[in-house]
Amino acid sequence: MSDYKDKKHELDELWNKVKEQISVLDSNLSKFVFLRLIAFLLIPIWIYLYFGGSWIMWVGVIVFTALFLVLVKKNALLVRELDFLKRKKKVASMELSAAENDYTAFPSGTQFVDPSHPFLSDLDVFGPDSLFKRMCRSISLPAQVLLAHRLAAPFVGEKEWKLRKQAMKEWIPKLETRMDLFAHGESSALTAVDAETLLTLVQNKSFIKSQLLNFLCVFVPVYSLSFLVLLFLDFISLSQFLYLLIVPFTIAGYYFKKVNLEYDAWSGFLSILQSYSEQITLVLAQDWSSEINQNNARNLDGANHALMDLKKIISSFDQRNNMLLGVPLNLFLLWDLQQIRRLETWKSSYGSSLKPWIDALVECEYYASAASYLWINAQEICEANLSSKSSLWFTMKDGVHPFMKKSAAVANDIHFDEDDGMMIITGANMAGKSTFLRSIGTNVILSFCLGHAHASAVEFNSFALFSSMRTSDSVQKGESYFFNELSRLKFIVDGAALNEKVVVLLDEILKGTNSEDKARGSKLFVEKLLEQNIKGIIATHDLSLCELEKLYPSKIKNRSFEVEIKDDGLHFDYKLRDGICHTMNASYLLKSMGLSPDNSKI
Secondary structure (H helix, E strand, O other), X not given: XXXXXXXXXXXXXXXXXXXXXXXXXXXXXXXXXXXXXXXXXXXXXHHHHHOOOXXXXXXXXXXXXXXXXXXXXXXXXXXXXXXXXXXXXXXXXXXXXXXXXXXXXXXXXXXXXXXXOOOHHHOXXXXXXXXXXXXXXXXXXXXXXXXXXXXXXXXXXXXXXXHHHHHHHHHOOOHHHHHHHHHHHHOOOOOHHHHHHHHHHHHOOOOOOHHHHHHHHHHHHHHHHHHHHHHHOOOOOHHHHHHHOHHHHHHHHHOHHHHHHHHHHHHOXXXXXXXXXXXXXXXXXXXXOOHHHHHHHHHHOOHHHHHHHHHHHHHHHHHHHOHHHHHHHHHHHOHHHHHHHHHHHHHHHHHHHHHHHHHHHHHHHXXXXXXXXXXXXXXXXXXXXXXOOOOEEEEEEEEOOOOOOHHHOOOEEEEEEOOOOEEEEEEOOOOXXXXXXXXXXXXXXXHHHHOEEOOOEEEEOOOEEEEEOOOOOEOOXXXXXXXXXXXXXXXXXHHHOOOOOEEEEEEOOOOOOOHHHHHHHHHHHHHHHHHOOOEEEEEEOOHHHHHHHHHOOOOEEEEEEOEEEEOOEEEEOOOOEEOOOOOOOHHHHHHHOOOOOOOOOO
């Protein structure tokens, strides 16, 4: 409990600090608005006082105009800083909610649900109340995609697994750095479509050949400015000068539509590039020791300068929207094509580096997001370790479901090694069978993905996880519940044939047929699993399935969750024990809920 209080206190301190910074900035902004107004008013006042006078008027105009522009720029910087602090306050508020087990504001990852996956649909990995929702702090969709992929992926191998765990652990103590990273990222809310579009734009060839582009970008300014000089020297008349401007006007007009398309494509990325730049600065400011974090920082070295150059090019493009500037800039400098030329030069220099930069930032978001989960659950979790014993598959001591606090949950142990087979678990309704299965499955996923689990100790070697716990029919496809359940079981058997080690979690198989057929079919299926050296757990109400322990004493173990019925109701201890369950509660529940005849006896 003290660990939780310390984290809550740390988050409260951060939130209050940001709140105070926002208050100070608001006050400063009010002052700058007033000073900016004064500087602006001083310009006409000074002209009025010294109009027609000497050089004093022009000095004053220049000084007050410069002061006004400085104040405008400073005001813009303060506004941007204030916007960032408000986003940081929001991120800190969300983390405070997470500390209170409220994840309402976090992404659910529903779009990543895949019914055909070996275990995703059964273990609440994605959805409104899911592992993803508890783990995902990432704002950008590419980072969410990476998290989803790694939650769904099999074990990656010892070396990569250890490297990832080290990278996450290095992010854990960097609370404010993580908050800053997420706050900067929220300003752009980069989507997968945005990232793909940006990468495509960088790879696209220009609508004009480089040789012609280079020629026009030199020829038009020389042409137009030369005749402008001749106009000022009275070598040509104004009408002649305007006639001569038909050439640059025609050139600019010819490419106008194509330039518009290019500008429209790039203009939406200003905030994203700013966000990237701020995140890169943040990452590069840290001292990293883990290999992955060092590689990400190395890949980002030099990216900030390049991205700011790109941002300046796009900002320069914006001048075309001001007619008072856009027209003369294009007539005298061929402004639009000059920016196209600058873009092409940038793409030539940095185009191939953009994807590695984005990938590195996405990885940083992923590790920061995972670290936030580990930080907030530090009191609930332990490090998972790879076993030195090749015969061990998976062992977990005092494991609980990740959605439950240890203080409110009953912990249980599980162990699979080479000599084990199937565990058959019986128990009354609501006794904890399904929760136990999901606690194992979710902790396996967390062990593979984060190198941590909600237990006191976890050791494992690589294996493939399969489950069948939630099967449904499909009216649209004309598929019955029983057909879909059989298809799922076949999927497991076929998948097991492609993997050396397989653990399955099955909840009440063959529910779609009658009791006698269910019992016979379930026994045959368990024997099929044993034949393929598949290990796992089957939760069932069918006590006849427990008879398999007599036929396969070394491979089948009966375990149970018991319930005690007393005068004042049902009592569950949620503790896994040896043997078969002896007490069922369906009749009692029907009676207590008024769903059986009044004169019934239980």
